Amino acid sequence: MRWWRITTARELLVTGIAPMRVGGMVWCVAEVLGADELQTALAGLDGWAGDPSGISRTAELASFPGAIAVVDRVAEVAEELDHHPDIDIRWRRLLFTLSTHSAGGVTRKDLDLASRIDTIIREAA
Numbered sequence: 626m627r628w629w630r631i632t633t634a635r636e637l638l639v640t641g642i643a644p645m646r647v648g649g650m651v652w653c654v655a656e657v658l659g660a661d662e663l664q665t666a667l668a669g670l671d672g673w674a675g676d677p678s679g680i681s682r683t684a685e686l687a688s689f690p691g692a693i694a695v696v697d698r699v700a701e702v703a704e705e706l707d708h709h710p711d712i713d714i715r716w717r718r719l720l721f722t723l724s725t726h727s728a729g730g731v732t733r734k735d736l737d738l739a740s741r742i743d744t745i746i747r748e749a750a
């Protein structure tokens with residue numbers, strides 16, 4: 626479990642946990658999802674599978690430069706969200722693995738990032 630300082634309304638939406646105001650700042654806990662909650666959430670994503678310890682999906686792009694362009698775009702989003710995927714690159718095939726390292730498992734932050742990765746892959750196809 627880990628406390629996140631919330632600076633935007635969007636971040637609040639992502640944690641899905643009741644915010645707490647402490648010393649003029651807003652904080653939320655990033656909590657590892659339960660197995661059932663996770664499976665329900667995975668059904669709304671494109672090709673992700675896994676368990677509360679981590680989720681992953683692959684993507685095959687048309688070319689190696691095409692795959693690297695996707696990685697580049699994912700890097701931008703990861704910086705924006707301050708949440709970073711593990712990425713395995715093999716020619717034009719990518720494997721993304723997500724978990725919240727500080728929480729020790731999959732949280733809403735991973736679901737949010739997964740959905741953003743889906744959009745990037747869809748746009749690249």
Ligand SMILES: C[C@H](O)[C@H](O)[C@H]1CNC2=NC(N)=NC(=O)C2=N1
Pocket residue numbers: 707708709710723724725726727728
């Ligand atoms: C300080 C900063 O918020 C943390 O180091 C962030 C950066 N990106 C991260 N990404 C992931 N996947 N898990 C984390 O716990 C994490 N922590």
